[in-house]
Amino acid sequence: MAFLEMSGLRKRFGSVEILKGIDITLDKGGFLVLVGPSGCGKSTLLNTIAGLETITAGEIRVDGQAINDLHPSKRDIAMVFQSYALYPNMTVAENIAFALEMRGVPKAERRLAVENVAKMLQIGHLLDRKPSQLSGGQRQRVAMGRALVRNPRIFLFDEPLSNLDAKLRVDMRTEIKRLHQTTGATIVYVTHDQIEAMTLATKIAVLKDGEVQQVGTPAEIYNRPANLFVADFMGNPAMNLLEASVVSEGGRTLLSLTRQGDDDIRLPVPASAAASGLDGRKVILGIRPEAITDRDGADRHAGTLEVVESVVEVVEPAGSDTFVVTHIAGKEVTARMRADTDAKAGSRLPFAFNLDKAVLFDPGTGRRI
Amino acid sequence: MSAAATTRTGGGSSLANRIVIYGLLLLFALVYLIPLFVMLVTSFKSMDEIQSGNMLALPQSPSFDAWARAWGETCVGLTCAGIKGYFWNSIKMVVPAVLISTILGSLNGYVLTKWRFRGHKLVFGLMLFACFIPFQAVLLPMATILGALGRFGADLESATGWNWGFGNPTVNLVIVHVIYGLGFTTLFFRNYYEAFPTELIRAAQVDGASFFQIFRRILLPNSAPIFVVTVIYQFTNIWNDFLFASAYAGSGDVMPMTVALNNVVNTSTGVVEYNVNMAAAIIAALPTLLVYVVAGRYFVRGLMAGAVKG
Ligand SMILES: Nc1ncnc2c1ncn2[C@@H]1O[C@H](COP(=O)(O)OP(=O)(O)OP(=O)(O)O)[C@@H](O)[C@H]1O
Ligand SMILES: [Mg+2]
Numbered sequence: 001m002a003f004l005e006m007s008g009l010r011k012r013f014g015s016v017e018i019l020k021g022i023d024i025t026l027d028k029g030g031f032l033v034l035v036g037p038s039g040c041g042k043s044t045l046l047n048t049i050a051g052l053e054t055i056t057a058g059e060i061r062v063d064g065q066a067i068n069d070l071h072p073s074k075r076d077i078a079m080v081f082q083s084y085a086l087y088p089n090m091t092v093a094e095n096i097a098f099a100l101e102m103r104g105v106p107k108a109e110r111r112l113a114v115e116n117v118a119k120m121l122q123i124g125h126l127l128d129r130k131p132s133q134l135s136g137g138q139r140q141r142v143a144m145g146r147a148l149v150r151n152p153r154i155f156l157f158d159e160p161l162s163n164l165d166a167k168l169r170v171d172m173r174t175e176i177k178r179l180h181q182t183t184g185a186t187i188v189y190v191t192h193d194q195i196e197a198m199t200l201a202t203k204i205a206v207l208k209d210g211e212v213q214q215v216g217t218p219a220e221i222y223n224r225p226a227n228l229f230v231a232d233f234m235g236n237p238a239m240n241l242l243e244a245s246v247v248s249e250g251g252r253t254l255l256s257l258t259r260q261g262d263d264d265i266r267l268p269v270p271a272s273a274a275a276s277g278l279d280g281r282k283v284i285l286g287i288r289p290e291a292i293t294d295r296d297g298a299d300r301h302a303g304t305l306e307v308v309e310s311v312v313e314v315v316e317p318a319g320s321d322t323f324v325v326t327h328i329a330g331k332e333v334t335a336r337m338r339a340d341t342d343a344k345a346g347s348r349l350p351f352a353f354n355l356d357k358a359v360l361f362d363p364g365t366g367r368r369i
Numbered sequence: 370m371s372a373a374a375t376t377r378t379g380g381g382s383s384l385a386n387r388i389v390i391y392g393l394l395l396l397f398a399l400v401y402l403i404p405l406f407v408m409l410v411t412s413f414k415s416m417d418e419i420q421s422g423n424m425l426a427l428p429q430s431p432s433f434d435a436w437a438r439a440w441g442e443t444c445v446g447l448t449c450a451g452i453k454g455y456f457w458n459s460i461k462m463v464v465p466a467v468l469i470s471t472i473l474g475s476l477n478g479y480v481l482t483k484w485r486f487r488g489h490k491l492v493f494g495l496m497l498f499a500c501f502i503p504f505q506a507v508l509l510p511m512a513t514i515l516g517a518l519g520r521f522g523a524d525l526e527s528a529t530g531w532n533w534g535f536g537n538p539t540v541n542l543v544i545v546h547v548i549y550g551l552g553f554t555t556l557f558f559r560n561y562y563e564a565f566p567t568e569l570i571r572a573a574q575v576d577g578a579s580f581f582q583i584f585r586r587i588l589l590p591n592s593a594p595i596f597v598v599t600v601i602y603q604f605t606n607i608w609n610d611f612l613f614a615s616a617y618a619g620s621g622d623v624m625p626m627t628v629a630l631n632n633v634v635n636t637s638t639g640v641v642e643y644n645v646n647m648a649a650a651i652i653a654a655l656p657t658l659l660v661y662v663v664a665g666r667y668f669v670r671g672l673m674a675g676a677v678k679g
Contacts, residue, residue: 052571073577085572089590098586099576146576 001064003028003186004049004154008058011044011210018044020210021058029184033197035233036207042190042211045207046156049188050079058197062153063079069170073102078147079156082163084139086131086146093118093127096145117149120179147355157189161196167195176200194236198222224272224359228366231286231359240292242285242329243363246278253278255285257329259310265328270358273369283369284361289323291357292335292341298352306353312343326351412436412648419643435644439652443645445624445632452649454622455629459608460656462539462625465601466546473547474554474599475562475592479584481555482562483570493559499552504612507549515541515617538618542625545617546607554599561595562588597664605657626653 002025009022010239018041034042038106047053049060051072067075075264076222078099086095096117097110105113107215118124121141131139140160142329160176161169177200180187191197197204198218206213206221214226233241244255246269251273267285269278298305313332314325319337324343335351343349360369407424413431414422441451449453480486481493515536522535534540565588614625624632630653634646 014608047571050571050575052574072571072574073579079572081568081572081576083566083568085566087573087587089587098573098578102577102579102582146572148577226392236651 002026003030003063004032004188005061006045006049006058006085007061009048009055009060010057011041011048011053012056017056017081018210019048019055022210022212022357024205024212024215025103026186026188028186029268031180031187031189031200031202033201033204034188034190034207035192035194035197035204037233038192038211040207041210042207043158046073046079046158046190048189049154050077050156051075055067057153067188076150076153077151077156077250078152078154080143080147080158080160082159084131084143084163086139086142090132091128092123092134092142092145095131095142096149098129099146099150120148121145121175136164137362139169140164140172144176144179148183155185159190159192162192169196173199197234200226204234206233208233211251223357224368225286226368228284228286228361231361231368235288237289237323237334239286239288240331240333241361242287242331242333243282244285244329245282246280247280255283257285259328260330262310265308267296267306267308267353268355270355271303271361272358278360278369282363284363285358286361286368287353287355287358289334289336291351291354293354294335294337294341295350295352297338297341299354299356302354302356304355306355307350309348309350312345312347312349315341315343315345324349324351386458408647408651412644414644416640416642416644425653435642436648436652438642439633442557442606443633443649444636445629445640446620446636448622452626452629452633452652455549455624455626455647456652458539458618458623458629459626462542462546463467463656466543466607467600467667469543470550470554470603471549471596472588473551474556475558475586475589475596476559477551477555478560478562479503479588481559482565483567483583483588493555496552496555499549500556502552504549507545508612508616511545511613515544538623541617542613545613546603546610548562549613550603550606557599557602557642558592561592565591601664603662604660608657 004026006022006024009019010017011019017318019339022045024032034045036042044053050053051067051070051074055068062075062077085099086092090098093111093114096114097213100110100113114127115124118127122146123138123141126134126142131142134142140163143160150300157176161172164172173196179185180200188198189196189325191200203215204218204221205215208229214221214230216224216226221230221234225234225239228241231241242257244257244267247254247256249266255269257267259265267312270285273283291352293299295307310328310333312324313327318324318325320339322339322341322343324335324337324341326333326335326349337343361367362369403425410426410428411419411424413428413433415430415434418429439451440453442449443451445452445455465507476495481489518541520550522537525535526532531554569587570583571586578586609627610625611627611631614628615631618624619628623676630649633649
């Protein structure tokens with residue numbers, strides 16, 4: 001039995017249904033990341049777990065016990081808000097100790113707990129300041145300290161890093177990961193940031209319009225997206241999604257992709273899809289930019305590598321790699337080449353397609369085949 | 370003031386505009402200040418000097434005699450013990466009325482913004498409506514209610530030996546002012562709390578704070594500006610109120626300051642002691658003046674906060 005279970009969770013605000021039957025489970029010590037476009041209901045879901053919003057239907061269980069009707073203060077759940085929500089009239093130490101105070105923990109014990117947390121987060125020297133005298137990163141730490149000091153059953157984070165600058169974000173990300181590993185806490189975490197999701201999560205849930213699109217490990221979500229939405233949403237640059245038709249030639253089943261002013265491309269059907277019964281159908285080929293490389297940059301262990309010549313449209317150097325854009329099946333296709341590639345816009349270049357990493361989707365339903 | 374003037378008049382050849390504007394401002398200031406000046410100088414003069422001299426002239430030998438008489442000796446109606454008793458009457462009535470109406474207003478604002486219930490808009494609408502009810506309209510119904518409370522107090526007294534304050538004119542005035550002021554105080558606090566970050570409330574809830582703990586520990590400590598505004602507003606209104614005071618506590622030794630002052634000035638026995646009247650009037654105005662000076666700095670800031678964010 002999982003530690004945190006949400007089943008058939010529904011939430012409506014007036015006549016609009018915001019959460020449409022959410023089923024997610026999370027094991028003790030797990031790190032669940034909720035991702036999805038703005039307005040898909042991530043914060044609402046988090047708030048229902050915290051008890052800040054009531055649910056319309058369904059059940060939330062923690063450790064086998066339903067907590068639907070428990071007051072937020074009785075759920076033993078801590079939350080870190082996007083705005084940090086530090087109490088402006090209290091010092092850092094008072095902020096951190098507030099929850100303990102509300103639970104009637106004696107003063108001496110509170111001070112000890114605050115000191116421990118402050119040491120862990122390296123904010124010991126800030127304890128007497130007011131939140132208004134802190135930098136963004138320091139506020140963020142205090143907000144985390146406020147949650148950590150309680151040692152709750154579950155931590156909820158609502159985009160905790162989105163107000164920080166890029167550098168600080170990376171530092172804090174590492175810190176959160178370290179905290180998770182050292183404390184073994186169970187965490188539910190909302191973010192917009194793909195890299196945050198991939199690096200932190202033991203489990204990712206992709207939401208759209210209040211429905212779960214896919215739940216899985218970061219690798220599953222990345223390599224085996226359940227549908228076109230997940231494929232497009234996760235990964236940066238996004239997965240190339242190309243229309244193709246399945247044809248039979250010389251006893252082999254192949255994918256055929258059209259090109260403007262050039263021959264059609266023939267590619268083998270990816271191993272991830274069952275080739276049988278596809279004949280004559282239209283499919284969508286999903287292939288990540290890093291699976292399209294220059295010839296000698298290709299994965300040497302690749303089972304099915306297919307080299308195709310194509311005209312380069314745009315070259316975007318990105319430091320460690322260079323993204324090369326070409327045009328196939330009426331769409332821009334991004335390939336990830338070595339930084340020192342000699343690709344030039346307008347020239348013809350061999351593109352090595354590693355079809356081990358490719359997936360097929362049904363264009364009608366959007367699901368992976 | 371000067372900032373507003375410069376922005377409005379804009380660039381170069383605005384000297385004429387400036388003269389007009391400052392001239393007008395000066396004129397208005399004088400219109401307000403001259404009566405105050407006359408009151409002040411008169412209160413320090415002797416009666417002889419008042420009757421013989423110029424109203425605007427400075428006192429030749431300033432003395433506090435008139436102030437002392439006003440405070441401790443002048444006749445209010447038929448009793449001649451000064452206005453000090455009535456001054457304390459007012460304090461005893463105003464302080465509880467201001468505090469209660471302000472606290473209740475902030476509780477109302479808290480509930481109407483952070484603990485919304487079905488129909489909260491309607492309730493707030495009705496509260497707002499209360500701000501538009503003129504004093505005169507409540508006069509008679511309120512008298513009936515206070516009468517009923519008085520009878521209830523009498524019953525209580527015969528049962529328990531004490532009337533628990535019911536029927537006491539000062540308590541009556543407190544009740545009237547609390548009820549009448551509630552619409553305003555609720556409006557002030559609701560607008561202020563509307564802009565108060567809800568996430569703070571939620572964080573406190575998750576931290577395990579109860580309804581009143583959140584109010585006391587999170588909301589109240591961050592409400593200083595709007596408290597100042599509300600207290601000034603309520604204090605000025607209630608202290609200066611004459612209508613309710615004369616209707617429900619208009620005679621005897623329970624009169625508030627405003628009614629007593631009126632009786633001092635209207636007293637028909639002997640000569641009119643202008644100096645004493647002026648001193649009494651200034652004493653009557655002092656508390657509101659004091660509240661403004663002490664808290665005025667916050668007043669504008671708080672009004673702005675409520676107005677802009679709300
Ligand atoms: N109190 C409310 N009343 C009505 N609708 C609401 C309320 N709170 C949220 N919504 C709606 O619910 C939807 C989901 O909101 P939510 O805040 O959960 O989105 P989100 O996924 O967290 O988005 P973001 O990534 O922008 O934070 C939105 O369309 C929002 O307008
Ligand atoms: Mg959100």
